[in-house]
Amino acid sequence: MxxxxxxxxxxxxxxxxxxxxQLILGxxxxxxxxxxxxxxxxISFSSMAQDKIGQSLALxxxxxxxxxxxxxxxxxxxxxxxxxxxxxxxxxIGGYDFSLVRHFxxxxxxxxxxxxxxxxxxxPLAMVAKKFKGEIKYHTMHADIFMKxxxxxxxxxxxxxxxxxxxxxxxxxxxxEPGEYESELIEAGIFGGENALQSRWLAKVVPLxxxxxxxxxxxxxxxxALGGRKGIHTHHLQPLLDEMTEVFSIxxxxxx
Amino acid sequence: MKNTIKALLETIxxxxxxxxxxxxxxxxxxxxxxxxxxxRVELTPTFSGCPALxxxxxxxxxxxxxxxxxxxxxxxxxxxxxxxxxxxxxxxxALKKHGLAPPAxxxxxxxxxxxSDTPCPYCNSRNTELQSPFGPxxxxxxxxxxxxxxxxxxxxxxx
Numbered sequence: 001m002x003x004x005x006x007x008x009x010x011x012x013x014x015x016x017x018x019x020x021x022q023l024i025l026g027x028x029x030x031x032x033x034x035x036x037x038x039x040x041x042x043i044s045f046s047s048m049a050q051d052k053i054g055q056s057l058a059l060x061x062x063x064x065x066x067x068x069x070x071x072x073x074x075x076x077x078x079x080x081x082x083x084x085x086x087x088x089x090x091x092x093i094g095g096y097d098f099s100l101v102r103h104f105x106x107x108x109x110x111x112x113x114x115x116x117x118x119x120x121x122x123x124p125l126a127m128v129a130k131k132f133k134g135e136i137k138y139h140t141m142h143a144d145i146f147m148k149x150x151x152x153x154x155x156x157x158x159x160x161x162x163x164x165x166x167x168x169x170x171x172x173x174x175x176x177e178p179g180e181y182e183s184e185l186i187e188a189g190i191f192g193g194e195n196a197l198q199s200r201w202l203a204k205v206v207p208l209x210x211x212x213x214x215x216x217x218x219x220x221x222x223x224x225a226l227g228g229r230k231g232i233h234t235h236h237l238q239p240l241l242d243e244m245t246e247v248f249s250i251x252x253x254x255x256x
Numbered sequence: 257m258k259n260t261i262k263a264l265l266e267t268i269x270x271x272x273x274x275x276x277x278x279x280x281x282x283x284x285x286x287x288x289x290x291x292x293x294x295x296r297v298e299l300t301p302t303f304s305g306c307p308a309l310x311x312x313x314x315x316x317x318x319x320x321x322x323x324x325x326x327x328x329x330x331x332x333x334x335x336x337x338x339x340x341x342x343x344x345x346x347x348x349x350a351l352k353k354h355g356l357a358p359p360a361x362x363x364x365x366x367x368x369x370x371x372s373d374t375p376c377p378y379c380n381s382r383n384t385e386l387q388s389p390f391g392p393x394x395x396x397x398x399x400x401x402x403x404x405x406x407x408x409x410x411x412x413x414x415x
Contacts, residue, residue: 040387040388040390040398043390043391043398044388046390047390047391048390050305050307050394051304051394052305053305054301054303055305057304057305058334069281093349107329111390124334126303126339127334127335128334130337131304131334131338132304133415134337134366134414134415135304135414137366137415138389138390138412139276141368141389142388142390144370177333246302
């Protein structure tokens with residue numbers, strides 16, 4: 001099938017939001033380096049940060065092949081309103097409860113997204129998605145272990161995680177904010193769409209959380225945190241970008 | 257000709273695990289040569305975020321230059337996705353020699369049991385426990401052997 005201009009625009013939109021999610025959450029995860037509640041968790045969040053930033057690079061490289069600027073320019077020279085990450089990933093790391101619940105919700109969504117994209121008709125993305133699918137397995141495995149451990153840890157840990165689930169469910173739903181070209185992407189076989197992804201995600205995370213003993217808010221009673229995909233962000237993103245690009249900005253032309 | 261080049265690449269060790277060559281690690285996915293001074297090599301990343309990738313590209317280039325090749329192209333590609341079943345038998349033994357538990361052969365999926373059940377590279381006991389699926393590098397997990405009381409690292413299986 002020949003891609004029309006709309007297909008290409010939709011594909012770019014998809015790649016940008018995935019790459020931006022990985023880059024920004026990767027940066028946030030890296031903020032746990034040196035601060036984890038125990039050494040293994042410090043290392044886990046740092047490793048996941050490294051995976052995500054590596055994955056964002058591979059996605060930015062696909063965008064470059066589609067005619068966008070090189071990865072460093074794209075990653076380090078845009079302002080917050082040019083980013084397509086979901087608002088969920090840009091929020092500060094907060095406490096371990098928030099970071100763990102975000103990690104659980106987000107990584108299950110990404111794992112399913114990569115699974116769906118392993119079959120995309122856009123072959124370069126299929127290859128990358130197949131690769132990411134294996135890597136992210138360790139992220140969801142890690143999240144599941146700790147969500148379960150803390151459910152069994154006693155009323156305090158259970159209560160903190162349950163509260164974080166309640167408080168952040170709407171932010172998690174914001175991951176699935178539909179793009180402008182959903183129907184074109186679905187029709188061309190590029191991507192099954194955000195609605196399909198959300199359904200599959202719910203079918204995965206709700207029973208899993210319930211099996212650990214948590215309750216999950218109802219989708220119909222929860223307002224999703226929308227806007228991130230269209231460049232509308234919280235006041236937390238720009239300071240993150242300023243920090244992330246601080247060294248790059250000293251000499252943008254420097255050869256590394 | 258291909259074999260000559262492969263033999264050269266077999267002398268290049270992984271920068272993070274000096275007992276295993278990049279060929280035994282299974283990351284050399286393509287070697288092409290016109291039989292003269294031209295050679296094309298494709299590497300596939302173990303993990304997308306692996307910082308050793310650029311170093312390995314450079315090591316391959318340097319090695320080829322050293323042996324008189326002049327028209328060299330070394331690139332990283334996702335065309336063939338690496339997984340731990342691509343590590344050779346020799347490579348698995350080399351990992352163990354470095355004190356890393358070799359990854360179990362997988363059948364296309366990884367479950368937690370595979371990791372919890374890692375044999376100790378020092379005493380071969382299966383009486384071990386998983387400490388964390390993440391370790392000092394992206395490709396390693398951390399374990400503890402309840403038999404010989406050593407902490408050890410595993411090279412984690414990847415599909």
